Amino acid sequence: MSRSPVWHPFHQHGLGEDIPLVTHAEGAVLQTADGRRVLDAISSWWVTTHGHNHPRIMEAIRRQTQKLDQLIFAGWTHEPAETLARGLVEIMPDGLDYVFYSDSGSTAVEVALKMALGYWHNRDEVRHRILVLEHSYHGDTIGAMSVGARGVFNRPYAPLLFDVGTIPFPAENPQPTLDALEQACAKGDVAAFIVEPLLLGAGGMLVYPPQVLAEMRAICAAHGVLFIADEVMTGWGRTGTLLACEQACVTPDILCLAKGLTGGSVPLAVTLATAPIYDAHYSLDRDKLFYHSSSFTANPIACAAAVANLEIWREEPVLDRIATLAQRLAQKLDALAQMPAITQPRQCGTMIAFDVETGSDAGYLAEIGPKLRAHFFARDVLIRPLGNTVYCMPPYCTAQDDIDRIAEAMASGVKACGR
Secondary structure, three states: OOOOOOOOOOOOHHHOOOOOOEEEEEEOEEEEOOOOEEEEOOHHHHOOOOOEOOHHHHHHHHHHHOOOOOOOOOOOOOHHHHHHHHHHHHHOOOOOOEEEEEOOHHHHHHHHHHHHHHHHHHOOOOOOEEEEEOOOOOOOOHHHHHOOOOOOOOHHHHHHOOOOEEEOOOOOOOHHHHHHHHHHHOOOOEEEEEEOOOEEOOOOOEEOOHHHHHHHHHHHHHOOOEEEEEOOOOOOOOOOOOOHHHHHOOOOOEEEEOHHHHOOOOOOEEEEEOHHHHHHHOOOOHHHOOOOOOOOOOOHHHHHHHHHHHHHHHHOOHHHHHHHHHHHHHHHHHHHOOOOOEEEEEEEOOEEEEEEOOOOOOOOOOOHHHHHHHHHHHOOEEOOOEOOEEEEOOOOOOOHHHHHHHHHHHHHHHHHHOO
16 A cells, blocks of 8 residues: 555654554444454544444434535524524533634634733733643644643744743642732733643643632632633543533633534534623724634534534433543552552543653653553554553543453553553
8 A cells, every 4th residue: 555645643654653544433432444443542632522423413414414514604604503602601601601613622722812812902901911821732723832831842833932921830739820820910911811721631631629720710800811711622521520610610701612512523613702802892893803713614514513412411411421431430540550650640530641650751752652552552442642641531431341441451551661
């Protein structure tokens, strides 16, 4: 077979690693062209919630393809977008009354940043500084990279990125984080603070408690700083609740959602905002309108999939499934934590993670990462370690015997590849 012309994301083709061809999927299982049954232990990059090819979502997509495939959304609308927006406002925290559509987590963050800056600009107030949390990751477009941690993900593109203020990650003692946020906000030039609530994903599956999230929100509110919650990964049940913010009783000024918005079936993202942010752009002056869009904004087929996802959340015991999965994963993590090479075991909802002791070779580019990935795949388990950080975040439908297989692969991988 000749070499594929496809350039894959986050993949170094020069290493010559095999790229499996997946032909179909169902539930938590991927079927490959060579007949393998691979467990999707990371929900295909954290997007698949209820399982692959969920019948209700697939049926909604089929129905919509027979009605309307695509429509310009500038000054036009369609029923799936209207139904979805009303459903989101109903299910999300009170006050997030306006829904802006985009097509990925990165663009949802770009929208949030532009909303925040536009809010202050249209109020004729000079606030332009953005604060971020250390180790954060918000996507790979220019604005999203700018508010993420500087490092391997964005080093070649540094000339394109704008400066931000970095608040230290709340480790064992959160006080330095809170003090730094207070001092930064008190300067009066901060437009917004963007965070991944409770769980930082690509930064290493780092966890911090709800109380810290609540205190950070309170500091921002006290200084009039807009609070942006990037729940692209943490939303739709990953942390045990619909939103991670719920656990801190926090309502952000701006909320970013994607990934599980359609159950992980097709791309769609939303940025929800409060009335004051919408009102700052509402005017007879066209110069003050919100200048952002993409060709496929609010694609009707994607919106129909998201409407079906909302129906599943309303009508099925999704939170019960999440609680059961989290309990089963906790039991496996307890057993894994007994291994001497495993450090920093941690859990947040349906995500469990740990670090593998490697000496000085740690971090995203740790040599153990590709070795572990190959070990897991040889055992028909899809896990992509973040360097020496191993984690799993399976779909909510994952059965007990499949969880057992995932845990067994993790344990054998640590024995084979760890110190």
